[in-house]
Amino acid sequence: QSALTQPASVSGSPGQSITISCTGTSSDVGSYNFVSWYQQNPGSAPKLMIYEGSERPSGVSNRFSGSKSGSTASLTISGLQAEDEADYYCCSYSDGSTWVFGGGTKLTVL
Amino acid sequence: QLQLQESGPGLVKPSETLSLTCSVSGGSIISSSSYWGWIRQSPGKGLEWIGNIFYRGTTYYNPSLKSRVTISVDTSKSQFSLKLSSVTAADTAMYYCARQRSTLKDIDYWGQGTLVTVSS
Numbered sequence: 001q002s003a004l005t006q007p008a009s010v011s012g013s014p015g016q017s018i019t020i021s022c023t024g025t026s027s028d029v030g031s032y033n034f035v036s037w038y039q040q041n042p043g044s045a046p047k048l049m050i051y052e053g054s055e056r057p058s059g060v061s062n063r064f065s066g067s068k069s070g071s072t073a074s075l076t077i078s079g080l081q082a083e084d085e086a087d088y089y090c091c092s093y094s095d096g097s098t099w100v101f102g103g104g105t106k107l108t109v110l
Numbered sequence: 111q112l113q114l115q116e117s118g119p120g121l122v123k124p125s126e127t128l129s130l131t132c133s134v135s136g137g138s139i140i141s142s143s144s145y146w147g148w149i150r151q152s153p154g155k156g157l158e159w160i161g162n163i164f165y166r167g168t169t170y171y172n173p174s175l176k177s178r179v180t181i182s183v184d185t186s187k188s189q190f191s192l193k194l195s196s197v198t199a200a201d202t203a204m205y206y207c208a209r210q211r212s213t214l215k216d217i218d219y220w221g222q223g224t225l226v227t228v229s230s
Binding site for chain 1: 162174
């Protein structure tokens, strides 16, 4: 079970849109519509931002959206704000009733 | 509002067994829609799923840790526990307990985390 592949870092200016990719395999992202995304601020536990690939929990801004194509899932943040600066992790359900995380992406708002 | 709280020693010696407990409040641990899981994060690194348990005792583990991990549940105390044997410095991490939704396969509630350091 290998970690999902995410870019180590992405950056954008306020108001812009950014996309974070999450590449897996046919054992996880490619076979299941159960990709979730988490935002983690320094010293805090992760927070669920997207579940089932594209669904937003109550209270999460509609500036956050998710999608999937094949074995790659994506998180898009539109109208970037300073408060969005954080680490982002994808997670997928995987064969054998296991879960696998991505390596994480550090988002910098310029 | 569901709350999870980790507890256990913050320092474990190499080759010994790490033991942590998660206390669940604000909701029932006896839930057909929940798995109770453990996730860890090494300092400055990413998240790693360790495993989870259903209230009836069914467990699932990360294949890379399976030989050293045991997760158990005590429904009478509304707690579940993690044991990780033969620890090394590589097991030094923040350990989070969490609720994983069984149908949506996500993690919607997290504990605050507890730092465990492996050192002699």
